[in-house]
Amino acid sequence: MSNGIPGVRAGFARGMIELRLAFSGAELVGQLLWPVATLVAVFLLRDVPIGPDYTLDTFILPGALGMFVALGMLLVVQQLAADREDGSLLRAKVTPNGIRAYLIGKLVQISATILAYLAILLLPGLVFVDGLDTGRPGSWLTFAWVLGLGLVATQAIGVFVGSFVSTSRGAGYVSLPVLGLIAISGIFAPITALPEWLQWVAQAFPVYWLGLGMRSALLPDAPAAIELHGSWRPVETAVVLGAWSLVGLVLAPIVLRRMTRRESGSRVAARRERALQRLG
Amino acid sequence: MNRPTRSVDRPVIEVEELRMRYGAVDVLKGVSFEVRRGEVVALLGPNGAGKSTTIEILEGLRARSAGRVEVLGVDPAHGGEDWRARSGIVLQSWRDHAKWRVRELLAYQGSLYARYTTERMPRPWDVDELLGAVGLSDHAGRRLSALSGGQRRRLDVAVGLVGRPELVYFDEPTAGLDPQARRDFHDLVRRVSRELDTTALITTHDLAEAEQLADRIIILTQGRIIADGTAEELARQIVGADEVRWVQGGDRRTRLVADSTAFARELLLEHGTAVSALEIRRASLEDTYLTLVREAETAAMVADEQELQGAAR
Structure with missing residues (x-):
């Protein structure tokens, strides 16, 4: 029991408990709502042609997968804020290696949650969406590394951003720019239709690259022609997602430490006080 | 850096000329006291006296402005995880992990103490034994959000004790409890602190509670200690x-x-x-x-x- 990095094993156990709680009872409806709604939208787009050879659902499905990976960032921000408000984070802080276990648990739970979202979209999608090219081993290899880098990058950024947000209300505000980013990231409309400066903004963040990476994994080569530079740009995808992962992994523990250093019983009580005032 | 100090004579808590200033406000104006091993001490004072600030500095949750503080032989500002493993905290306002089950939370918290087990101090406390000790055996499978106020407070005590701490903090432990739950809680704290031979520091604004629970009472008001002793000593000292x-x-x-x-x-x-x-x-x-x-x-x-x-x- 006393070997290994302290808190890691407990962190995985914690992640499994959180995962069970996230998918039980009333939570289940909320969890299933968005992926199922997105799946329905993809299904309805089967009849919208895009060019002579394809329909819109073929492009939206992989892009939506990328989007749900990116949403991991918002999940981290929201849950960090909620756990700060109710004192769960303080409990972690006053327990030896509790913060490490907490973070591992959070990343395990949110990664598994996102995998569940992707399964909800992908398993039916593979059946009814035409024009996908998933027979190659390369497509699943690409899917795997885009997914892996994407989970690390977006959740590390989530921890970083979440460290500056102390209330659920603040977490709500964070979701606005993220939704904006999704809108300009070529997931629902081709990025080539946007003004050039917006294209640059989109390309600075992981959402665009997650969508692109997922399209490169699941689509045949030909549609790459309508992407920017007429290519799937796998090297650029790996570099941008890798860079965000690296920056996130370096910065997140630093700002998280700064944030948890300031957690105390009276702060938790004061935040709850404010929250109650808003309700009342 | 955090070598445990095992000397029996050394106080568990040593505070000397502790000062805390927020902006232009002095919350603690030179507070000095000690808590010896095995003692149950109440830090008594009205709201805003500086009790919570003091206890949060001791817990290592707050940086102090000036003064010397040692808890279990270590400056809380530099206390590592092994130091943290030796103390437990029971706050008045825990309402965390509302969806978890009682036994689940206790087992999870306990698992984090396992690596700090020593020959003299096997850690953590056995979960079922502890649930029995705080009278929650029948509620082990319940969600925390389904517990009554008194039950929740008893669980908080269990979580505070699960790592077999040498020192436990109770911060306003009975605020918001009804009289019966309060009395049960007092019985519980007296019993566990005796059985576990744990040193305890309790903050409260309620004199009756301090007299009930503590061997010694320290009265803090306006950021200063105005009295320190047993209830009888205090009666003589401050009333005179x-x-x-x-x-x-x-x-x-x-x-x-x-x-x-x-x-x-x-x-x-x-x-x-x-x-x-x-x-x-x-x-x-x-x-x-x-x-x-x-x-x-x-x-x-x-x-x-x-x-x-x-x-x-």
């Missing part, structure tokens, strides 16, 4: 006088004196039968404490008004 009332020649008279017996003897020797309705009232700690609280609140109100006036200007 008994109230003597009598009627003499139709007049009611009242006098505060240190030695009421000697005073009464002299009074009767001098005036004899002219004295009637002689009455000596024992110094009451409660009266004195309430007076202190009133003074502190008045001072705080004055400070608030000054602040308001300052803001209006």
Whole structure:
């Protein structure tokens, strides 16, 4: 029991408990709502042609997968804020290696949650969406590394951003720019239709690259022609997602430490006080 | 850096000239006290006296402005995870992990202490044994959100104790509990602190609670310690006088004196039968404490008004 990095094993156990709680009872409806709604939208787009050879659902499905990976960032921000408000984070802080276990648990739970979202979209999608090219081993290899880098990058950024947000209300505000980013990231409309400066903004963040990476994994080569530079740009995808992962992994523990250093019983009580005032 | 100090003579908590300042406000103005191994000490004072600030500095949750602090032989500002494993914290306002089950949370918290087990101190506490000790065996499978206030507080004690801490903090442990739950809670704290031979520091604004639970009471008001001792010592120390009332020649008279017996003897020797309705009232700690609280609140109100006036200007 006393070997290994302290808190890691407990962190995985914690992640499994959180995962069970996230998918039980009333939570289940909320969890299933968005992926199922997105799946329905993809299904309805089967009849919208895009060019002579394809329909819109073929492009939206992989892009939506990328989007749900990116949403991991918002999940981290929201849950960090909620756990700060109710004192769960303080409990972690006053327990030896509790913060490490907490973070591992959070990343395990949110990664598994996102995998569940992707399964909800992908398993039916593979059946009814035409024009996908998933027979190659390369497509699943690409899917795997885009997914892996994407989970690390977006959740590390989530921890970083979440460290500056102390209330659920603040977490709500964070979701606005993220939704904006999704809108300009070529997931629902081709990025080539946007003004050039917006294209640059989109390309600075992981959402665009997650969508692109997922399209490169699941689509045949030909549609790459309508992407920017007429290519799937796998090297650029790996570099941008890798860079965000690296920056996130370096910065997140630093700002998280700064944030948890300031957690105390009276702060938790004061935040709850404010929250109650808003309700009342 | 965090070598455990095993010396028996060394106090578990040493605080010397502790100062804390937020902006221009001095919350702690040079606080000094010690807590010895096995002692149960109450830090008593009205709201805003600086109790929570003091305890949060000791817990390592807050950086102090000045002074020397050692808890279990380590400066809390530099306490590592192994130091943290030796103390437990019971806050008044825990409402975390609302969806978890009682047993689940206790087992999870306990698992984080396992690596800090020593020959003398096997960690963590057995979960079922602990659930039994706090009277929650029947609720082990319930969600935390389904517990009553008193049950929740008992779970908080269990979580605070699950790592078999050498030192436990109780921060306003019975705030918001009904009288019965309060009494149960007091019984529980007295029992576990005796059984586990744990050192405990309790903050409270309630004198009765301090008298119930603590071997020693430290009264903190306005950021200063004004008294430190057992309840009887405090009664002498801060009251220092008994109230003597009598009627003499139709007049009611009242006098505060240190030695009421000697005073009464002299009074009767001098005036004899002219004295009637002689009455000596024992110094009451409660009266004195309430007076202190009133003074502190008045001072705080004055400070608030000054602040308001300052803001209006």
